[in-house]
Amino acid sequence: MARPRLLILPLLVAAAAVLWSPLDRALAKTAKKSDDIVNGPLLTSKINAKRTLIVGPEDEFKTVQSAIDAVPVGNTEWVIVHLRSGIYREKVVIPETKPFIFVRGNGKGRTSISHESASPHNAESSAFTVHASNVIVFGVSFRVLTRYTRRLNERSQNSARAGLPNIPEVRTVAAMVSGDKVAFYHCAFYSPHHTLFDSTGRHYYESCYIQGNIDFIFGGGQSIFQCPEIFVKPDRRTEIKGSITAQNRKEEDSSGFVFIKGKVYGVGQVYLGRANEAYSRVIFADTYLSRTINPAGWTNLGYNGATDHMLLGEYNCTGPGAAAANSMTRVPWARQFTKEEADKFLTVDFINGKEWLPAYYY
Ligand SMILES: *[C@@H]1O[C@H](CO)[C@@H](O)[C@H](O)[C@H]1NC(C)=O
Numbered sequence: 150m151a152r153p154r155l156l157i158l159p160l161l162v163a164a165a166a167v168l169w170s171p172l173d174r175a176l177a178k179t180a181k182k183s184d185d186i187v188n189g190p191l192l193t194s195k196i197n198a199k200r201t202l203i204v205g206p207e208d209e210f211k212t213v214q215s216a217i218d219a220v221p222v223g224n225t226e227w228v229i230v231h232l233r234s235g236i237y238r239e240k241v242v243i244p245e246t247k248p249f250i251f252v253r254g255n256g257k258g259r260t261s262i263s264h265e266s267a268s269p270h271n272a273e274s275s276a277f278t279v280h281a282s283n284v285i286v287f288g289v290s291f292r293v294l295t296r297y298t299r300r301l302n303e304r305s306q307n308s309a310r311a312g313l314p315n316i317p318e319v320r321t322v323a324a325m326v327s328g329d330k331v332a333f334y335h336c337a338f339y340s341p342h343h344t345l346f347d348s349t350g351r352h353y354y355e356s357c358y359i360q361g362n363i364d365f366i367f368g369g370g371q372s373i374f375q376c377p378e379i380f381v382k383p384d385r386r387t388e389i390k391g392s393i394t395a396q397n398r399k400e401e402d403s404s405g406f407v408f409i410k411g412k413v414y415g416v417g418q419v420y421l422g423r424a425n426e427a428y429s430r431v432i433f434a435d436t437y438l439s440r441t442i443n444p445a446g447w448t449n450l451g452y453n454g455a456t457d458h459m460l461l462g463e464y465n466c467t468g469p470g471a472a473a474a475n476s477m478t479r480v481p482w483a484r485q486f487t488k489e490e491a492d493k494f495l496t497v498d499f500i501n502g503k504e505w506l507p508a509y510y511y
Pocket residue numbers: 435436437465467
């Protein structure tokens with residue numbers, strides 16, 4: 150019979166092409182195509198982990214922190230901490246001494262770390278804290294519950310803050326990231342304000358959802374937010390117009406926040422960012438900006454210094470909130486970057502990502 154032979158030959162040729170294409174194989178080790186979907190299995194295959202610790206109500210580890218605690222100090226090989234679906238009501242800290250941890254959830258709608266916290270200190274309030282370097286997180290939601298903040302309000306009824314549900318002085322940080330080479334894929338961060346403390350180090354956030362109102366992505370991190378979804382949560386009871394970002398670059402270092410191919414929308418109005426240090430650096434590129442962006446674009450509320458060293462601006466953004474639609478009302482120090490100026494920020498080279506990311510968008 151001739152038919153099977155006709156089928157087998159093309160199959161062999163195709164298989165050989167897949168197996169022997171050195172370019173494909175080299176790329177497969179470090180990257181993915183932009184139309185691949187990053188998921189738990191893909192990241193697992195890129196990270197050669199020898200050990201998996203499972204967290205769940207019926208498993209060896211009942212809490213996320215107990216699994217982190219079981220990773221040895223000075224760890225040098227990737228360990229997967231797998232979180233089964235469910236809500237983990239606890240504060241989680243990955244200490245500086247425990248690198249090479251891959252926290253793998255079942256998806257941001259299924260696995261959640263939720264902590265009731267509020268404190269004058271960012272680190273103290275944070276539901277999920279990464280001090281270690283080389284940490285990967287996939288498919289987890291981080292949420293701060295703020296009953297404490299509500300109680301505080303009730304007690305201070307006569308003060309000027311009375312009625313404010315969200316007090317900027319009281320921090321409600323969903324996640325704090327101060328390690329180097331930390332990546333989040335398909336995660337979500339929820340808090341009324343000060344949601345993501347992107348403190349220091351090189352970080353990558355791909356397809357993450359971030360919600361908040363006041364300074365809700367803040368810190369001195371060197372970070373790329375690839376395809377983010379940023380939702381501005383309304384807070385009609387405060388007079389403060391919030392800001393999405395507050396990047397605090399104090400001198401000419403390598404830090405800065407870069408948002409690429411995302412969308413920003415919500416209810417109420419906020420600024421793209423608050424210039425809170427002389428060298429603040431934030432770029433929104435190829436991003437849809439809805440009417441939720443104040444026409445001024447940026448604010449320097451609380452900062453009285455010079456604006457000449459700041460790099461706060463947009464490149465190729467669209468939508469009714471973009472500079473193109475608001476050129477007469479943008480603050481004078483807001484930038485509209487040219488392609489040449491923007492280019493160095495628009496690939497993972499900005500965070501040396503090709504050297505350490507298990508997968509990235511290109
Ligand atoms: C501008 O952004 C859009 C997405 O909004 C993208 O498709 C397009 O390639 C970008 N153009 C340039 C010149 O970067």
